[in-house]
Amino acid sequence: MHDLAKHAPTAPDWGALRRDFPILDQTVHGKPLIYLDSGASSQKPRAVIDAISRYYEHDHSNVHRGIHELSNRATAAYEGARERTARFLNADKPSEIVFTRGTTESINLVAATWGERHVGAGDTILLTELEHHANLIPWQQLARRKGAQLLYVPVLGDSGVPDPAKVDELLTPAVKIFAFTHISNTMGTINPAAEWCARARALGVATLVDAAQSAGHCPVDVAAMGCDFLVFSSHKILGPTGIGVLYGREERFAEMPPYQTGGEMIVTVDWHDAKFKPAPHGFEAGTPDVAGAVGLHAAMDYLDAIGRQNIFEHDRDLAAYAYTRLSELGGVRLFGPGTDRAGLVSFLLDDVHAHDVVTLADQHGIALRGGHHCNQPLHRKLGVKSSARASFYFYNTHEEVDRLVEVVEKVRAFFNR
Amino acid sequence: MDFDFEELYQAVILDHSRKPRNFGALPDATVTVSGDNPTCGDEIALSLKIDAAADKLEAVGFTGSACSICMASTSLMTTKIKGKTRGEAETLLRDFQGMITGQMPESETPKSLGDLRLLSGVRKFPQRVKCATLGWHALKGCLAESGEGKFSVGTGDADL
Numbered sequence: 037m038h039d040l041a042k043h044a045p046t047a048p049d050w051g052a053l054r055r056d057f058p059i060l061d062q063t064v065h066g067k068p069l070i071y072l073d074s075g076a077s078s079q080k081p082r083a084v085i086d087a088i089s090r091y092y093e094h095d096h097s098n099v100h101r102g103i104h105e106l107s108n109r110a111t112a113a114y115e116g117a118r119e120r121t122a123r124f125l126n127a128d129k130p131s132e133i134v135f136t137r138g139t140t141e142s143i144n145l146v147a148a149t150w151g152e153r154h155v156g157a158g159d160t161i162l163l164t165e166l167e168h169h170a171n172l173i174p175w176q177q178l179a180r181r182k183g184a185q186l187l188y189v190p191v192l193g194d195s196g197v198p199d200p201a202k203v204d205e206l207l208t209p210a211v212k213i214f215a216f217t218h219i220s221n222t223m224g225t226i227n228p229a230a231e232w233c234a235r236a237r238a239l240g241v242a243t244l245v246d247a248a249q250s251a252g253h254c255p256v257d258v259a260a261m262g263c264d265f266l267v268f269s270s271h272k273i274l275g276p277t278g279i280g281v282l283y284g285r286e287e288r289f290a291e292m293p294p295y296q297t298g299g300e301m302i303v304t305v306d307w308h309d310a311k312f313k314p315a316p317h318g319f320e321a322g323t324p325d326v327a328g329a330v331g332l333h334a335a336m337d338y339l340d341a342i343g344r345q346n347i348f349e350h351d352r353d354l355a356a357y358a359y360t361r362l363s364e365l366g367g368v369r370l371f372g373p374g375t376d377r378a379g380l381v382s383f384l385l386d387d388v389h390a391h392d393v394v395t396l397a398d399q400h401g402i403a404l405r406g407g408h409h410c411n412q413p414l415h416r417k418l419g420v421k422s423s424a425r426a427s428f429y430f431y432n433t434h435e436e437v438d439r440l441v442e443v444v445e446k447v448r449a450f451f452n453r
Numbered sequence: 454m455d456f457d458f459e460e461l462y463q464a465v466i467l468d469h470s471r472k473p474r475n476f477g478a479l480p481d482a483t484v485t486v487s488g489d490n491p492t493c494g495d496e497i498a499l500s501l502k503i504d505a506a507a508d509k510l511e512a513v514g515f516t517g518s519a520c521s522i523c524m525a526s527t528s529l530m531t532t533k534i535k536g537k538t539r540g541e542a543e544t545l546l547r548d549f550q551g552m553i554t555g556q557m558p559e560s561e562t563p564k565s566l567g568d569l570r571l572l573s574g575v576r577k578f579p580q581r582v583k584c585a586t587l588g589w590h591a592l593k594g595c596l597a598e599s600g601e602g603k604f605s606v607g608t609g610d611a612d613l
């Protein structure tokens with residue numbers, strides 16, 4: 037906790053913040069709920085839930101369509117969320133923010149538009165072995181359509197760190213786009229996003245950063261990072277499900293054909309032709325998720341009031357504590373870097389399948405993730421079918437980690453009896 | 454330890470998951486069907502040697518890696534179907550499905566299921582039903598592939 041001491045004057049009252057999350061105050065299978073699955077989806081503070089209700093109770097209508105009062109309010113709320121997102125990411129302009137359904141759709145959008153136009157036969161698409169299926173399959177399918185080559189920066193075994201020597205070797209001018217995760221959802225690795233983006237830029241290579249695990253967990257600044265695209269989901273950063281963000285550098289958006297077509301994204305339509313709006317609206321066909329944007333706006337306000345650096349340090353300390361306690365147990369295989377890891381820990385018990393660990397943890401009220409965490413090829417490479425994952429947020433406590441360790445010990449004793 | 458959990462992981466089940474019976478490839482198999490649960494990484498391949506003339510499942514073997522519930526359920530299944538007719542295997546399959554999904558009242562669970570009845574606790578763990586039924590899906594697939602094809606193959610659903 038020594039790092040937090042540095043921030044002592046502004047150190048958040050974590051206990052009070054936790055009480056902002058109504059869902060955490062319940063028992064599961066007769067035990068107090070310990071939610072250690074925020075990597076899959078975070079819980080929502082009262083402020084977000086209330087913002088959505090308030091919007092529906094007072095301001096809802098369709099956006100950009102009516103000239104009546106409610107439509108004006110809805111439009112202002114929606115475009116206000118866009119401005120807020122631009123500030124959240126330190127983007128140049130709100131027009132560099134496109135709302136999508138989430139990380140997955142954001143990546144599919146880029147692969148289907150920018151990728152479709154700029155990646156050709158013989159070109160290379162570079163990923164890392166850490167990628168979530170969402171940042172793998174859209175590129176794999178694009179490569180297959182185009183006859184392009186798909187390469188992966190390999191990770192160094194269980195450490196989950198992409199091999200720096202291989203980045204040097206694979207990141208060449210033959211690469212059209214380098215798409216990589218900022219924080220690995222399986223390993224907790226924090227990739228050197230700014231360094232990679234700078235090197236790619238110098239070679240004329242476009243970059244896409246998957247910030248699904250980082251946007252709500254640490255400061256994310258697209259100007260400092262220097263990426264071309266950055267994507268994340270609202271539901272992992274305290275916001276509602278159903279909405280996500282695609283940040284795109286202005287000149288990148290300008291060189292992309294439309295994604296979906298229909299209402300809202302057109303300038304003029306004729307029977308046999310149509311003219312499309314530029315970004316952001318040109319990439320947002322149809323009625324958007326206005327209430328989702330309102331909730332996401334409230335979530336970003338809430339996060340920035342706490343300070344994402346504070347959150348990062350809190351989660352990092354908790355994960356480091358969990359990592360140390362679990363490694364002391366013996367017979368536990370831990371994945372990801374031993375130091376400089378983000379707020380999650382994946383592990384396996386000798387001879388116990390992750391599913392069995394997760395079921396027993398659930399009986400003790402502890403929500404863990406078990407499986408391949410949408411990263412099948414990586415698990416295959418590590419020679420495991422699945423792993424158990426505890427992922428933390430600022431509402432989790434050291435006592436909850438202690439409970440987790442106790443339960444893991446129980447599981448081990450049970451299966452080794 | 455929690456009661457439901459103890460019920461789920463009884464000694465016989467743990468024993469079968471640690472030392473699965475009929476585990477290993479079957480070199481002279483007449484049919485092999487594999488199945489997987491992509492969400493949790495369970496993978497099972499079931500092989501049967503069917504003597505069509507005598508209508509008998511002469512030999513059975515399985516390979517793969519899976520959680521303890523899946524291993525135990527598949528292991529127990531192989532011990533029950535070995536030497537049985539196709540019709541008997543199909544009956545077993547239906548009875549097991551009825552039990553595991555809770556469609557059949559506990560009191561009506563046929564004695565013929567034997568130790569398989571120890572798996573009835575799985576019904577309290579809906580997310581684990583898929584684990585318990587994976588090997589049975591493979592059996593259904595084997596029977597379909599080797600017969601008139603009246604069963605359709607699926608993966609990992611409670612619905613066998």
Ligand SMILES: Cc1ncc(COP(=O)(O)O)c(C=O)c1O
Nearest residue numbers: 138139140168170221248249269
């Ligand atoms: C690193 C990473 N990328 C992408 C995704 C996909 O996000 P979503 O399912 O919200 O589109 C996730 C979360 O599941 C993730 O952790």
